[in-house]
Each structure stands twice: as C-alpha cells, then as structure tokens.
Amino acid sequence: MMQLKEKKPKEKCKNLGEERGEMNSGSRKSGRKKAAPKTPGYDTRIMNHHPRRYVALKVMYFGQRFYGFSLEAQMDPTVESEIFKALEKTRLLIGEKKEIQYSRCGRTDKGVSAVGQVIALYLRSKRKDIDAHNKHSGETVPEEQDGQPGEIDYVRVLNGVLPKDIRIVGWCPVPSDFSARFSCLSREYKYFFWSDNLNLSVMETAGKKLIGEHDFRNFCKMDAVKVHNYRRNVMSFEISPCNMRFQGHQLYAIKIKGSAFLWHQVRCMVAVLFMIGQGLESPEVIDALLDTRTLRKPQYLMAPEIPLVLLSCEFEGLKFSCSSDAGQALHAHLENECRLYHLQAAIFHEALLSHLPLSIGAENKDASSNGVTRKKASHVPLMSRETEPSYEERRAKLETVKLRA
DSSP, rough: OOOOOOOOOOOOOOOOOOOOOOOOOSSSSTSSSSSOOOOOOSSSGGGGGEEEEEEEEEEEEGGGSSSSHHHHHHOOOOHHHHHHHHHHTTTOOOGGGGGGGOSSSSSOOOTOOEEEEEEEEEOOOOOOOOHHHTTTTOOOOOOOBTTTTOOOOHHHHHHHHHHHHEEEEEEOOTTTTTTTTOOEEEEEEEEHHHHHHOOOHHHHHHTTTEEEEOOGGGGSSOOTTOOOOOOEEEEEEEEEEEEETTTTTEEEEEEEESSSOOOTTTHHHHHHHHHHHSSSOTTTHHHHHHOOOOOOOOOOOOOSSSTTEEEEEEEEOOOOOOOOHHHHHHHHHHHHHHHHHHHHHHHHHHHHHSSSSSSHHTTOOOTTTTTTOOOOOOOOOOGOOOOOHHHHHHHHHHHHHHHHH
C-alpha cells in the first residue's frame, strides 16, 4: 500500500483549510486495532509502458466504520486505504507514488460520511491521445471515437472491488495542474438532526450570524502547529426539513457552505446552535465567540460525527460522468442499501414496541440530544466556562519545547 502525499500547488493559497479528520493518535484508545503493515501488491513500475491520464474521481462513503478518510490516520480501516487497495487490485496505478500527483478535497473525521468527496490522481488509460485531452477539464469521453478505443470504465471497474460502503459515483479528466484540494471553490456540508425541543427559528437566526468571513478559532479544534490563519468564509447557512419522520418526530438538516473549513469547525458550530435551540444560550453568544477579543475558546463538546455528511465539492468546469451500465449498477446498489437499512430500522422499531415498558420510553422521549446520551446537569453558560489555551499560548509552548530540545 502506498503512503501518499498531497500534490502541492505552484502558487501559495491563502485562507484555505478543511474539515480535517480526527487523526490525533494520542486520543485513541489503546485497545483499538492499529493499521496492519502494508503488503506489497503488483509492481506499478512495470506498468510504465501503458498510457495514463490525470483524472478526478467523485467518491461517496458511509463513514461509520472508518477511522476517517485519510490513509495517514495509521488506523485501519480508512476510506483512502480501501480506495487504494481497490486501485492496486484493478491495476489502475502506474509508476511510483510520487508520480501519481494524488490530492484529496476534504479530510473528513472518523465516522463522517460523504456523497461528494473528490480525489485526483494519474490512472492507467486505454487512450493514446490522452495528453491533448487532459488539457480540457470537463471533457466528455465517448465509448469510441475516430477509431480510438473507449476509455476504461473507472466507475464500474472500481465499484466491482470496493467494499459496499464506498462507491465511485463519477469521473472526469482534469488538467495536470489540477488539485482536488486547492482548485476547490467551495465545500458544502449537511448535518442531520431531530427537531424535538429545539427552537428552529432561533437556531436559524443564530446560524445566519456565521455567514461571511470571520475568525472561527472558537469554533474549531485548534492546530497551532500547522494552522496559523483561522479566518474562513461561510457562504450560506440554512435549516430545512427532510423527507423523514419517526414516531411523529421530524428529521431536519443544517446545510453550511464555505470556501473551506477548519478542523471540526462544522461540528463545533452545530454544537453551539443546539445549545441555542434548547434555550441554554442566546443567539448573541455567536457574536461573542466570533469576536477576536475572545482569545480563548470555552470548553464544550462537539456535536456527534455520525450525522455529518460532506455533501459536495465545487470546481470550475468539472463534469463528472459514468457509463450507463455503471450508473444503473450504482443506482441498484444504493437502492438496495437503503432497503437494507430500512429493514434494520424496522427490527429495532419492533424491539422498541415489544420489549420496553412505556414508562421508560416516556422518560427518554427528549430526542434533542441527537445521538448523544448525557447525564442531566445544570447548564454552565459558555462565556463563564473554563477555556482552552489561546493560539499565542500554544505557539509559545511549542517554541519552549523546541528550545529545550
């Protein structure tokens, strides 16, 4: 299995970040399984006589069983490790790791899902005219043209070997200077939640305060080693109902779009909005946390990871596509997975109806925890809580450690 490095842009990009994965190995429980040693697959160097092309792949995955997206997590499984196992098994990789120019758009947390993640890399091709074609992002590649063979059906080939909770949903040729991370214009996330005992109108009013360019250091997990600019631009925010109910409870989704996001930024924003929706905080707490004079972030728990989905990554001119056969197979697979999860939900619902006393259900009717079981306690206002170290304090500590070393 290849260890990967993201392709770096030729020009320095400013104000760019991403919702990073929970890759802090110090927070892992010792009982969790470490990544197995990488076993060598086929030798990609012997494939160098094959033509290749630079492509972007759109990826969806259900993140519950993965230790984040990035292979660098050093824990198995990750989404990226499974993708590269499939690439090796199908012999689509050509050349050594430094030659594939790999990049990813988002580095999602452990447990977070995606329906529009994007990666880019060089893959084996059947076309001999690929150099000219790859100059045009968004090119539509026919099955056969002017006697040239059709391209490899990347979607069908990879989906044939990927685990059922990861799927390639489309591909697109891209120019050689494309980066899935730095060429991205915006990312959009959805966070699903049950609306019980939440004042949605107040939550939406508070959420609108997040729109615009702000310093979001109080809405993220600070990484003072790698991140020094905490200003990010949130382009839109909305709360809307989903087409799903359970025992009279309505499912809603928060949709947030931004140019880029900090580590855990979305989950931190959602956590504060939940406090506001429960009446524990006022919408004005958003203003206080966005104020750069608030140098230290109050201590609070992030919203759970499972309901978060990377919905889409926007690029200029990219048009992802797949063959009709691959599209039909993908649709059938996703439909089957939906049916399977509904069947599992029906089993749990049957257990709920058959075995739990009604009094227990009544005591736990409050669903505003949205997946988190917590002991009831008096709420301590955010601005009165203990705080985390500031960025300046973290940097000073790092410099002290360097000097001692």
